[in-house]
Amino acid sequence: MHLQQPHLCLGHCPHGVTCDPTAVTCCHLSHRSFHPPSPCAGSAWGRGMLSVWVGTQGRDSPCSGSPWWMVAHGAVTELCAGSSPEPGISAIHAGSQLQGTPAVPRQSRRRKSVAIAYEAGQGEGAEARWEPPRWREQLQRIRQMRSGRDAPVDEMGVHRCYDTSAPPEVRRYQVLLALMLSSQTKDQVTSAAMLRLRRRGLTVDSVLQMDEESLGHIIYPVGFWRNKVKYIKQTTAILKQKYGGDIPSTVEELVQLPGVGPKMAHLAMHIAWDSVAGIAVDTHVHRISNRLQWVKKETKSPEQTRVALEQWLPRDLWKEINWLLVGFGQQTCLPVSPRCSQCLNQDICPAAKRP
Numbered sequence: 001m002h003l004q005q006p007h008l009c010l011g012h013c014p015h016g017v018t019c020d021p022t023a024v025t026c027c028h029l030s031h032r033s034f035h036p037p038s039p040c041a042g043s044a045w046g047r048g049m050l051s052v053w054v055g056t057q058g059r060d061s062p063c064s065g066s067p068w069w070m071v072a073h074g075a076v077t078e079l080c081a082g083s084s085p086e087p088g089i090s091a092i093h094a095g096s097q098l099q100g101t102p103a104v105p106r107q108s109r110r111r112k113s114v115a116i117a118y119e120a121g122q123g124e125g126a127e128a129r130w131e132p133p134r135w136r137e138q139l140q141r142i143r144q145m146r147s148g149r150d151a152p153v154d155e156m157g158v159h160r161c162y163d164t165s166a167p168p169e170v171r172r173y174q175v176l177l178a179l180m181l182s183s184q185t186k187d188q189v190t191s192a193a194m195l196r197l198r199r200r201g202l203t204v205d206s207v208l209q210m211d212e213e214s215l216g217h218i219i220y221p222v223g224f225w226r227n228k229v230k231y232i233k234q235t236t237a238i239l240k241q242k243y244g245g246d247i248p249s250t251v252e253e254l255v256q257l258p259g260v261g262p263k264m265a266h267l268a269m270h271i272a273w274d275s276v277a278g279i280a281v282d283t284h285v286h287r288i289s290n291r292l293q294w295v296k297k298e299t300k301s302p303e304q305t306r307v308a309l310e311q312w313l314p315r316d317l318w319k320e321i322n323w324l325l326v327g328f329g330q331q332t333c334l335p336v337s338p339r340c341s342q343c344l345n346q347d348i349c350p351a352a353k354r355p
């Protein structure tokens with residue numbers, strides 16, 4: 001179903017009906033599911049905006065703080081560049097500021113026009129939303145291959161490297177540090193380095209007090225340990241000065257920290273903040289996505305792969321996909337000489353090496 005004349009619930013009903021926020025359907029939204037808007041803690045359009053997704057819970061919302069709704073800017077109406085909240089709709093951005101919205105300047109009380117994109121076959125000029133033909137089968141088989149949860153990432157990944165009994169801000173700092181150490185480094189080496197650091201009481205203050213030589217001594221032999229010592233010291237000083245010893249809670253702020261890239265930022269959001277702002281794409285996710293042709297055109301970098309995957313992969317899979325593919329890449333779909341003969345996807349993988 002698509003909306004010919006969509007109405008966002010902005011506090012009054014075009015049909016004169018009072019909206020019941022608990023109702024399954026709402027005439028304000030042309031009989032689509034309706035739930036009350038909630039403040040957006042996500043990063044799609046920045047803070048201080050209210051979100052109003054028209055869609056299904058957990059799918060495709062750019063609003064990472066709330067599973068539900070699309071962001072109303074309180075400003076200009078525009079088409080969402082992100083993925084569809086539901087089949088049939090790319091996005092609807094309301095120009096009006098909603099009740100309870102944090103202080104975003106109201107530009108006009110007049111309702112702005114609403115932009116909608118339709119799926120193929122659901123309106124003139126419709127464009128098909130691309131997705132890989134057999135991805136559900138492929139994903140299901142990867143889940144089956146990963147059901148043992150016995151890859152290095154399962155036992156020694158970053159989610160296993162922090163002290164679960166530490167205060168929340170210390171846990172988050174340890175997650176970020178483990179992520180910084182893990183770049184270009186095997187999980188086993190990262191895990192051992194984190195253990196050595198934690199034995200000394202791994203906090204923002206303890207790292208600030210440590211000199212670079214001692215820090216290098218502890219984290220060696222993680223990859224690029226000399227650079228990482230510098231980045232860790234710089235990042236830790238910023239966390240102390242700017243974030244009160246905690247880590248930032250948005251991808252935008254995280255990638256500003258020295259030595260923190262997009263993959264680390266997204267994983268930090270998943271693990272440290274339990275929030276999904278995007279897909280964490282490392283070398284395994286990048287390689288396997290290309291082998292399975294989960295990207296429309298071949299991508300040249302993990303960042304390109306992230307953008308390509310986020311265009312079609314349902315949002316409720318964004319967190320799982322990293323864990324699944326990293327372990328799959330460590331055990332089966334290896335960078336060199338993938339074990340295609342043991343792979344359940346051999347018959348439906350475009351890159352399979354067949355005997």
Ligand code: SF4
Pocket residue numbers: 291292332333334338339340341343344345346349350351352353
């Ligand atoms: S068939 Fe081979 S290349 Fe394809 S996913 Fe399986 S291991 Fe990877």
